[in-house]
Amino acid sequence: MKISYGEFPILAECVLAIGAFDGVHIGHQNVLEKLKYQGNKLGIETVVCTFDPPPRHYFQNALILTQLGDKLDRIHSFGINHCIVEQFNMIYLQKSADAFIKDIKQLNPKLIIVGEDFRFGRNRLGDIPLLRSHFFVETIYPVCCKEGKVISSTRIRKLLSKGDRKLAAAFLGLDKLV
Helix, strand or coil: EEECCCCCCCCCCCEEEEEECCCCCCHHHHHHHHHHHHHHHHEEEEEEEEECHHHHHHHHHHCCCCCCHHHHHHHCCCCEEEEEEECCCHHHHCCCCCHHHHHHHCCEEEEEEECCCEEEEEHHCCCCCHHCCCCCCHHHHHHHCCCCCCCCCCHHHHHHCCCCCHHHHHHHHCCCCC
């Protein structure tokens, strides 16, 4: 997997997924599987754009579920071709939604996959309708556990704070936590 830090490569075309991917939990894994499937179906490269540190950590000092190296290893394990790591800091927060779209255009995405609550750009002014005005976008709905509750990085952090390492590991798609 090719890794770019803060730079969007110029590609002929790709399928792109954008998100924090903190934990690369089973919901994220669903996105990565869909990304790989679409890339194979279209015969084009797959790209993940993620952030370091994750935005929740930056804004709320939330526990980071996977350090960058582990996150990249887990993303690579799905056979993804490229990963773009955007450094999430005060400078990044000043990037406008239009600048983010301009960066994405360099990738020539035929499809972008994001979560249903995806926002981007300074003050989170960019949203899915804006993204759809430039690209074909598919939103992924949350993955739920058998009890019907959403599996999310936030929920996994709560499980860990309560000491439920077994369920947290299951939601992360791991046999156990190290």
